[in-house]
Every structure is written in C-alpha cells, then in structure tokens.
Amino acid sequence: MISFLRGTVAHVGLSSAVIDLNGAGMSVNATPQTLSSLRVGDEGKLFTSLIVREDSLTLFGFASDDEREVFDVLLSVSGVGPRLALAVLAVHEPEAIRVAAHSGDGKAFTKVPGIGPKVAGRIVLELAGKLVPHGTAGASVPSVSAESVWKPQVIAAMTSLGWSEKDAAASIDKSLADSPDLAAxxxxxxxxxxxxxxLGQDGARAGNRVGARG
Known part of the structure; x- marks a missing residue:
C-alpha cells in the first residue's frame, strides 16, 4: 500500500496533481482544497489511498491522515464510491463529517452534489459507530437518532411515488402516532x-364523510 507521496509538484489540474518521484510522475486525484495547497516546482506531500479495480489503479490524495481515514470509512457505505467519497470531503471538513455521521445528521450529506435523502440516510445508518468526533472519548455524546436514519429514506420513497416532501413527512408522523414500536x-x-x-384508510374515511354530507 502507498501511504503517502513526497516529491516535486510537476502539475496541478482541476481534479488531480502529478508528483515527481525521482523522475516518475504519480497522478493523484484530490479535492480542490488539497490541490490549492500545492505549487508547481515546490515539494509536496500527500497522504494517499490506492483504489484497485480490475482495469485500473487509482491514487487519491489528502492533505492529512485524518482526511484519508474518513475517505476510507466512507467507502464502506454501500453505493458510495471513491468519487462520491471525495465529493463529501470537498464539501465538508473531516471533523464535520464525523459529527454528522455520529449525530445522524443526514441533511449535512444532502449538501453534497449527487447525494439525496435516500443515500444520506444510508450513510448515517452504515456509519453509525464508525466515525466518532475527536475529543469525545469518555464524554457523553448524543447518540444517532433512529428517526434521522430511516425517515429520509421513507420520504424519498414517497416522493418518488408522487407526494411532496412536506406531505410525506406529515403522513409518516400521523401514521406512526399509534405505532411507537414500529418507529423505534x-x-x-x-x-x-x-x-x-x-393514507388509504384516511382517503376512505374522507370519502365516507363526503358521502354522509351528501
């Protein structure tokens, strides 16, 4: 495994850089923030994660070991590939990602292009316990809200069926008012x-009320 690269910066592009390692140029994909810290001709150091595919070997570079750790953990989420994980780091600092994952803040992940409520819900669900904010060891930290994990996914399913997010959220709350175990x-x-x-039963009740008035 290639843990880091240190060498002369030979090129800086929009989404990648080339590090000259004694005459061998290594192409590394990185966030805009990381790339902005590199200067052509200067020495640069990047922590790296190597993604191995059947037809390719791709290096992703990070300004810190913490960024790389968060990137690797994000890859453990089903449906999240290296490009999307890098996009998350382009929008949020590593600590912000840790806090969002630990507290079940799915909305923070929907700020990333390409991530909707369904994927955001999956991220907080699968990262629960895997990413812990720094400085919380031994401290009392709010646990992930169960509702913040499943509700965005249910809303996403209902909006795909034609309901607005507002109506979907209200219907979920009303339908579960008498079913706390199901919500838990x-x-x-x-x-x-x-x-x-x-919703079907409510529609039927509404029809019966109209019929009674008629």
Missing part, C-alpha cells in the same frame, strides 16, 4: 407500508 424499529419497508395503508 426503524424498518424502512414496514414504515412505508404502514404510511401507505394509513
């Missing part, structure tokens, strides 16, 4: 079915 369990499919059943 956080099963997305079960909560979605319960909400859709409630």
């Amino acid at each position: 369990n956080g099963n997305v499919a079960e909560i979605l079915r319960a909400t859709l059943r409630w």
Whole structure:
C-alpha cells in the first residue's frame, strides 16, 4: 500500500496533481482544497489511498491522515464510491463529517452534489459507530437518532411515488402516532407500508364523510 507521496509538484489540474518521484510522475486525484495547497516546482506531500479495480489503479490524495481515514470509512457505505467519497470531503471538513455521521445528521450529506435523502440516510445508518468526533472519548455524546436514519429514506420513497416532501413527512408522523414500536424499529419497508395503508384508510374515511354530507 502507498501511504503517502513526497516529491516535486510537476502539475496541478482541476481534479488531480502529478508528483515527481525521482523522475516518475504519480497522478493523484484530490479535492480542490488539497490541490490549492500545492505549487508547481515546490515539494509536496500527500497522504494517499490506492483504489484497485480490475482495469485500473487509482491514487487519491489528502492533505492529512485524518482526511484519508474518513475517505476510507466512507467507502464502506454501500453505493458510495471513491468519487462520491471525495465529493463529501470537498464539501465538508473531516471533523464535520464525523459529527454528522455520529449525530445522524443526514441533511449535512444532502449538501453534497449527487447525494439525496435516500443515500444520506444510508450513510448515517452504515456509519453509525464508525466515525466518532475527536475529543469525545469518555464524554457523553448524543447518540444517532433512529428517526434521522430511516425517515429520509421513507420520504424519498414517497416522493418518488408522487407526494411532496412536506406531505410525506406529515403522513409518516400521523401514521406512526399509534405505532411507537414500529418507529423505534426503524424498518424502512414496514414504515412505508404502514404510511401507505394509513393514507388509504384516511382517503376512505374522507370519502365516507363526503358521502354522509351528501
């Protein structure tokens, strides 16, 4: 594994840089913030993560070991590849990512281009316990809210069926008012079915009220 590169900066582009290692140029993909710290002709050092695919070997570079660690953990989320993980680091500092993952703040991840509520919910769900903010050892830190994990996914499913986010959120709350166990369990499919059943029953009740008035 290539842990870091140190050498003369030979080129800096929009999304990558080339580090000259004694005559061998190593191309490294990085965030705009990391690339802005490099100057052609100066010595540069980048912590790196090597992504191995069947048809390619791609290096990703980071200004700190903490950035690389967060990048590697993001890759453990299903559906999150290196490009998307790098996009997250382009929008948020590593500590902000740790805080968002630990507190279940899915909205923070939706600020990243390419990440919607469904993917954001999956990120906080799968990163729970994997990323802990620095300085919290032995301290009391709010745990991830179960609702903040499953609710964005249910809302995303309902908006794909035609409901607005506002109506979807209100319907979920009303449908689960008498089912606290279902909400605590956080099963997305079960909560979605319960909400859709409630909407069907509410529509039927509304029809009966109209019929009674007529």
